[in-house]
Amino acid sequence: MSSSSPDLAVGSAPAAPAAHALPNGLAAFLVFFSSGAVLVLETVSLRLVGPYVGVTLQVTSSVIGIALAAIAYGAWTGGWLADRRDPRGLIAPALVLAGIAAAVTLPVVRYAGESLRGGAASAVLLLTALAVFVPAALLSAVTPLVVKLQLADLRRTGQVVGRLSGIGTLGGITATLLTGFVLVAALPSTAIVLTLAVLLGATGLGLGWYLHRRGRAALPGPTRARGALAVLGIVGAGLTTVAPNPCDVETAYHCASVRTDPDRPSGRTLLLNSAEHSYVDLADPTHLEYAYTRWIGAAADVAAPARQRLDALHLGGGGLTVPRYLTATRPGTDNLVFEIDGGLVGLNRRELGATDGPDLRTRVGDARVLVGREATDSRDLVVGDAFGHLVVPWHLATREMAAEVARVLRPGGIYVQNVIDYPPGRFVRSEVATVAAAFRHVALVAPPDAVAGLVGSNFLIVASDAPLPLGPLGQRIAALPEAASVLSGATLGSFVGDALVLTDDYAPVDQLLATA
Numbered sequence: 001m002s003s004s005s006p007d008l009a010v011g012s013a014p015a016a017p018a019a020h021a022l023p024n025g026l027a028a029f030l031v032f033f034s035s036g037a038v039l040v041l042e043t044v045s046l047r048l049v050g051p052y053v054g055v056t057l058q059v060t061s062s063v064i065g066i067a068l069a070a071i072a073y074g075a076w077t078g079g080w081l082a083d084r085r086d087p088r089g090l091i092a093p094a095l096v097l098a099g100i101a102a103a104v105t106l107p108v109v110r111y112a113g114e115s116l117r118g119g120a121a122s123a124v125l126l127l128t129a130l131a132v133f134v135p136a137a138l139l140s141a142v143t144p145l146v147v148k149l150q151l152a153d154l155r156r157t158g159q160v161v162g163r164l165s166g167i168g169t170l171g172g173i174t175a176t177l178l179t180g181f182v183l184v185a186a187l188p189s190t191a192i193v194l195t196l197a198v199l200l201g202a203t204g205l206g207l208g209w210y211l212h213r214r215g216r217a218a219l220p221g222p223t224r225a226r227g228a229l230a231v232l233g234i235v236g237a238g239l240t241t242v243a244p245n246p247c248d249v250e251t252a253y254h255c256a257s258v259r260t261d262p263d264r265p266s267g268r269t270l271l272l273n274s275a276e277h278s279y280v281d282l283a284d285p286t287h288l289e290y291a292y293t294r295w296i297g298a299a300a301d302v303a304a305p306a307r308q309r310l311d312a313l314h315l316g317g318g319g320l321t322v323p324r325y326l327t328a329t330r331p332g333t334d335n336l337v338f339e340i341d342g343g344l345v346g347l348n349r350r351e352l353g354a355t356d357g358p359d360l361r362t363r364v365g366d367a368r369v370l371v372g373r374e375a376t377d378s379r380d381l382v383v384g385d386a387f388g389h390l391v392v393p394w395h396l397a398t399r400e401m402a403a404e405v406a407r408v409l410r411p412g413g414i415y416v417q418n419v420i421d422y423p424p425g426r427f428v429r430s431e432v433a434t435v436a437a438a439f440r441h442v443a444l445v446a447p448p449d450a451v452a453g454l455v456g457s458n459f460l461i462v463a464s465d466a467p468l469p470l471g472p473l474g475q476r477i478a479a480l481p482e483a484a485s486v487l488s489g490a491t492l493g494s495f496v497g498d499a500l501v502l503t504d505d506y507a508p509v510d511q512l513l514a515t516a
Helices: 005-012 024-053 057-082 091-115 121-140 142-150 154-186 189-213 223-242 291-301 321-329 342-351 367-371 399-408 426-436 470-478 489-496 509-513
Strands: 255-261 264-272 275-281 311-315 334-339 360-364 379-384 409-421 441-446 457-464 485-487
Touching (some): 024 057, 024 121, 024 189, 024 255, 057 121, 057 142, 121 142, 142 154, 154 189, 255 342, 291 409, 334 342, 426 509, 470 485
Antiparallel strands (some): 409 457
8 A cells, every 4th residue: 555545535536616605706806805995094094193192103103013913813813703603694794894993983083082192102002003903803804704715625725825815915005005195195084984984884785785695694683783783883974073173184294284373363373283383473474483483583693694685495394484584584585495295385375375486485395305406505594394293204314414405505504403302312412413424513502401301392403514603693592582502512512422323324213202
């Protein structure tokens, strides 16, 4: 007897085709659609939680981590159920329940977000879990249920699993690109999530009807239970209309709103992801509300003789407060603004009266890319005031970026960069060291308590290849309402110490900003 006979005997008789396998096209669609829906939810959830906890590396990592956990637990649970119950009776309910969970997610996140505002790790993790975990887990259970039904021949197990796994991956890729490049730019997050919820529910109901027509299982449970689920989905969608919405408008990057100052009828505050980013006085462009804008104004005032026009470049637009100030105090100034968010530019035009003209030009795009296209020795003043939530984007905070700014500045030109940091102040120290690697003369404007590491604050880095007008700058800073100091020379060197110089290869901005 040959030792291989048992193996040949087993392999010689193919398993009978599964009587209840789904048509290949339908199976592929279900896997593609459910996998894609997970990635739509993951992408949009970052926009749902952003207004409450910001859009930082930690928040992005939490969204990705929670989504992956949901995929893992969902697939595990789906596979476990597939071996214990007929998958035909589970796929349609999973889709319907995922649709209901997606609809309910919107009001849940918006009500919970009001209580979980801030950047605490626990708040970030909880809010991202509320945004994505349940619907993503339900959707991730679909693929193992479908795979179980399609395993008609043990000799083709690898082919079936590999094909459906590949289709699921393609669904996720397609959904990621479609959401990032098209949906987010064209639709509010509410519309995206509710549309997805409706599509999931309709697909589940349609599949249930199809299986019922074929004599298979439909949605399980008594009629009243199914009715209760339908009511829950409708209530979830309805609550979305009354849940607090922090956005007047959703741009490609921000949840944005403009608020009128109750104490100053002409004052407007621009909020991005619920954080104050700019203050504009529509009647008085010389009014600078925030301390750091007054510092920038003071640096601009001493950059050249009074009323002399400047060629100014602004990295980040916000509410265009500083360009307005320069136009009012230095007529004829050419303000070129690089703003990555085209939707924010439109909001400025509609709500804040900003229009392009001889004194203001706006280019939509990434400041790092656009500054590289600027001519050498073409600007007298460069203002760095670009933020992602309350964080300077890492690629705008490196030595290479500072070198590009130095290249664009004319001899004697001034670079001012707004930075936010919190105790123990590791990022601002590194950023001063980074700017000093590209400029010969550097100073820092900051409140004394912030320098002492007692409070978080804005800091203004001032740099040039020529000696800075520290005397006039210090006098103007001293005359402002808020106490602030100008650090330079040995005092600044002592403050910076041996701080890390940030480079394109290594710029852990978010980690340096962490307070824990």
